[in-house]
Amino acid sequence: MSSCIALIVAAGSGQRFGAEQPKQYLDLAGQPVLRRTVEAFRRHPKVSAVRVVINPAFRDLYDAAVAGLDLPEPVAGGASRQDSVRNGLEALADSAPGLVLIHDAARPLIDSDTINAVIAALDTHPAALAAVPVADTLKRGDDGLVAGTVDRSGLWRAQTPQGFRFPAILAAHRDAAGLELTDDAAVAERAGLPVALVPAREENFKVTTPDDLTRATRALDSALSDIRTGSGFDVHRFAEGDHVTLCGVRVPHTQRLDGHSDADVGLHALTDAILGALCAGDIGSHFPPSDPQWRGADSALFLKHAAELVTARGGRIAHVDVTIICERPKVGPHREAMTARVADILGMPVDRVSVKATTTERLGFTGRGEGIAAQAMATIRLPG
Structure with missing residues (x-):
């Protein structure tokens, strides 16, 4: 089978979205939009590699979004989407794949079946695009009024991926340089290449507005219907020292907490809560205190x-x-830093992390100042 490379186009600035950074780098249910898009193609068995086209001005955001994925060096985009795609195709010329799938970074909900169908269509056609038949009645407008009804029969809404036999689309893009064509299928059409229509899903929509991002989040959540809650509890006694570590933050104190690790009761309790929600044992079974x-x-x-x-x-x-359960030190002055640190460790929005403190009204071992306790709850969503 010919090698197939996915070319992810992520060079846009996302100005229509109105965020402080391009939409492809925004958080979508705990991961950047771009990362979700890239991983959809990386895990597909018929895709041999993934290459991303970016705006070099956002290289730091790109590196953070795909950290750990071991991708080839990204390609610098151009002034227009068409320029960016051509740059990406030129970067693939030396490897000369048999097939290339060109996909918008802002379509993170692409499914494996659609990718399969586009690749399969390339067995019999030099080009193929994922598309959805137009179901709504179409009206032509003029000065705010309906000027006529458009016959919708035979009309499709183009999506991505758009797949091509590589030599043909590279030649077509080179020949179309400087034109303003709306998508890569239009480039292929201009070159006289027959383009197969591959029925796709409504869920493969493009994230263009904040409402689209909300819609995408809800779509992902609906697939994670197994909702679980776990609890955790931990205690550490005081020992001689000059600070304690609570929820990842160093807090000055007249004593330290005694433990095999850094004795962070907050993170220990939270770790157990997550493991409990997974039914995956406890912190000691994963990190035995007997292990030096x-x-x-x-x-x-x-x-x-x-x-x-x-x-x-x-x-x-x-x-x-x-x-956090203790008399001292006071947690309040450090609560915001603790919340931020936990959110950073877990890679989740800070508004989904709660850190608070209470006392036992001087009752029990915490009331006597002998140590600190912590309890935690974690809610996770798993595929149903």
């Missing part, structure tokens, strides 16, 4: 591990809540 490699370890490692287990199951963490 965890002596003095940053508890963020434990929490990240629990979060990665959720991701590996195809799920995401929806909300976490941590309560």
